[in-house]
Amino acid sequence: MTLRRPLHLLILFVSLLIISACDGPKKSGAGKYGMMDNNIPEYAAVEFFTHIYKDKNLDGALKFASPKLSRLMKSYRINRNVQRHVLNMPYDEVEIKPKAANAGRNEFAKEASVSLFFEGTLNGRIIKDLRVVKLIRTKDGWKVDEVSVN
Secondary structure (H helix, E strand, O other): OOOHHHHHHHHHHHHHHHHHHHOOOOOOOOOOOOOOOOOOHHHHHHHHHHHHHHOOOOHHHHOOEOHHHHHHHHHHOOHHHHHHHHOOOOOOEEEEEEOOOOOOOOOOOOEEEEEEEEEEEEOOEEEEEEEEEEEEEEOOEEEEEEEEOO
């Protein structure tokens, strides 16, 4: 009887260890629920802005920028300067949502335009904005080439 209880506890511990080891590292994707396909222009646009507003440096955003936009961003050196001077959209915190899926297919397209909705705060004020992001397809995937108000 005395051996049964420690044996049950050992089996329970080993079972929990095995179950917890099955979960791989969690990777959050783009989009509202993190399920956006990474081969579409919307993914590249959301990831580009997410890196600008959430990261401490521009390295992540530069991976999703065209060479032309990369040169411009590097000249401003830090995320806050890019937000303020290049995008004219400084935020303390922001949520980025792509417009509903486009009717057209981007499977063979060389260029795409995506509308993104921004809702966030700056100095305690709520700010909402809409931007049109023009992307180009390169051998490395979709790259943000231009950001405009309309």
